[in-house]
Amino acid sequence: MADLAAWGDDFLLGTLVVLKVFVVALIMAVIFGLIGAAARLSRNRIVSGLAKVYVVTFRGAPEIIILLIFYFGIAVSLTALVQYFDPATKFVDIPPFWAGSTAIGLIVGAYMTETFRGAFLGIDHGQVESAYALGLSKFQTFFHVRVPQMWRLALPNFGNHMLSIMKDTALISVIGLEEITFVAQMATSVTRQPFTMYMTVALIYLAITTLITFGVAALEKYANRHLRGAR
Template sequence: MFHGYLPMILDGLRVTLSVAVVSLAVASVFGMMGAVAKLSASPVLRAVAGTYTTVIRALPDLLLMLVIFYGGQILLNTITQAQGWGYVDVNAFMAGTITLGFVFGAYLTETFRGAILAIPRGQIEAAQSIGLSRGQVLRNVTIPQMVRHALPGFTNNWLVLLKATALVSIIGLDDMMHRASLASAATREPFTFYMIVGAIYLAITTVSILGLGALNWRMSRSLRREAVG
């Protein structure tokens, strides 16, 4: 079936999923830093984080990806040449994940900021007043509750990020989309192969919605009990 190209496409799925998962991790780091900066007392940090989220969210993903990919390459080589290290070729996987992570970090900044703000101030004060250290408050009070508040927005961003991974083929990653274009060229059946890729994306989306929905249901059980009582 599919002229024997299905295993090749599925191999590309591994690349697509790795890009998606690693980008999500990078985006969470940028998002957490952005949220902390936005809520900090320092006006400089707030301005930097504000510019980051505003500019990134005002530009198309594809444009940002090309800017960071080509721009990063030029910047890196200017530095290495100045140091006399010679030419460095940017690894496409790293470029893709850092770019997607940087872009979606801006969206996650807003999600995380909202989640931190949703925790009642009194809980943090109470934890401090019984003598917990800053680290303990963060670990035992802020983060567990933040996760629950952030989960719906996090799910949404994951679904958008997942679909954005289709763009990494444009900067030369050998993902599912790229494999589909190779198979299309060889067999002259682009409809078949792009439909397969579409179906795989739809399947991952469905699994994500069901899985994260179940997790959300579990995490908010204390809230439901309150509502019933």
């Protein structure tokens, strides 16, 4: 316990990093998911096809491989671009935080694409037609009619995607981000107590994912409140 207490501040800072990655990746995943769902539902075959390639690619490849390719691929590409203008440049490094957050956002965004697409298809088309009949534009109908109902239908799977994002933050330690898994690795190398350190990481993740689970359950209850009143 003394060894664990000595690393307490590091685990606290690592937890804050995890939460930051989670928030940024979640925002990106929602954006990618909404854009992907809109593209998948598009009548344009090229747009729909590109969205399908995105979904198949990021859902089919191992997440850690995508993370590594994304991190090193962007670094190599930017290095080549900068060297074209400035040959003296040796290497352009990419911040692990942004590389990891974006990679996770893209990965989970592919899953959210299908979740949002299914939720949009689950909306009664009559309500959309009624919105148009009332004079609402496509933009107004999308944000005032379709999106609110889509969220209610998508919430159960959306909660699962939030949990996936949280758990995927542990992968970013492989590219050098100092989050709690990275801290556990460093602590293990010093204390030689891998069970204690990694069990601490597991308990931290369990606490956070439990809060997310209860939070999503509360959102589902709120979103379906009108259904309870109709019974």
